[in-house]
Amino acid sequence: GDSVTQMEGPVTLSEEAFLTINCTYTATGYPSLFWYVQYPGEGLQLLLKATKADDKGSNKGFEATYRKETTSFHLEKGSVQVSDSAVYFCALRATSGTYKYIFGTGTRLKVLA
Amino acid sequence: NAGVTQTPKFRVLKTGQSMTLLCAQDMNHEYMYWYRQDPGMGLRLIHYSVGEGTTAKGEVPDGYNVSRLKKQNFLLGLESAAPSQTSVYFCASSYGTSGGTDTQYFGPGTRLTVL
Numbered sequence: 001g002d003s004v005t006q007m008e009g010p011v012t013l014s015e016e017a018f019l020t021i022n023c024t025y026t027a028t029g030y031p032s033l034f035w036y037v038q039y040p041g042e043g044l045q046l047l048l049k050a051t052k053a054d055d056k057g058s059n060k061g062f063e064a065t066y067r068k069e070t071t072s073f074h075l076e077k078g079s080v081q082v083s084d085s086a087v088y089f090c091a092l093r094a095t096s097g098t099y100k101y102i103f104g105t106g107t108r109l110k111v112l113a
Numbered sequence: 114n115a116g117v118t119q120t121p122k123f124r125v126l127k128t129g130q131s132m133t134l135l136c137a138q139d140m141n142h143e144y145m146y147w148y149r150q151d152p153g154m155g156l157r158l159i160h161y162s163v164g165e166g167t168t169a170k171g172e173v174p175d176g177y178n179v180s181r182l183k184k185q186n187f188l189l190g191l192e193s194a195a196p197s198q199t200s201v202y203f204c205a206s207s208y209g210t211s212g213g214t215d216t217q218y219f220g221p222g223t224r225l226t227v228l
Contacts, residue, residue: 034216043117043203043219044156089155093215100171101146101217105155 002027006090006104013080013111021075021107023090031092033073038087080111114139117220119204125226126194134189134223136204143209145187149200194227
């Protein structure tokens with residue numbers, strides 16, 4: 001079945017450091033891919049998405065490129081801030097008639113001043 | 114717009130008690146979902162609905178029931194709570210567009226503890 005695997009956390013970085021959070025997926029067909037962010041005490045919010053191969057999603061300085069050849073959707077940011085501290089979830093939604101999303105286990109990011 | 118709201122925000126139950134969690138959305142979304150979030154396990158789908166009057170089982174449906182009598186509301190029931198149901202519960206909704214481009218919108222969560 002479909003699945004999403006993301007790197008284990010927590011990830012601890014200093015402010016202005018470069019961030020990469022790895023995400024790989026297994027799915028039939030061509031799923032849409034998402035990154036959601038969860039700030040402390042809140043629900044998940046969509047951060048960015050990509051719907052087809054080679055698409056790049058971007059928002060708030062974060063980027064992720066849909067790589068079908070490596071079945072990956074890694075999240076990157078060039079310079080993190082303390083306010084980026086949160087849990088990040090990679091997710092997919094298949095296009096073959098299912099209405100369900102598959103989420104990764106989440107990666108906690110802590111940015112130190 | 115309030116978006117997706119959940120009631121209550123916190124609840125403590127004793128084993129065997131029952132309760133209902135309410136999710137409401139004001140975005141005229143067709144699809145609604147209930148997830149539970151447990152440490153190290155991410156989000157797991159409990160039940161979902163693709164329209165008013167419809168429900169379907171997700172990944173972990175046992176011990177839960179749902180109803181979607183009105184389009185804007187999705188109720189999650191626990192008939193006889195167990196300590197294993199201690200979790201944070203999130204409701205989400207989406208338009209249900211085809212082609213996999215649908216985006217889910219999440220509520221703030223309900224933290225449930227079963228003693």
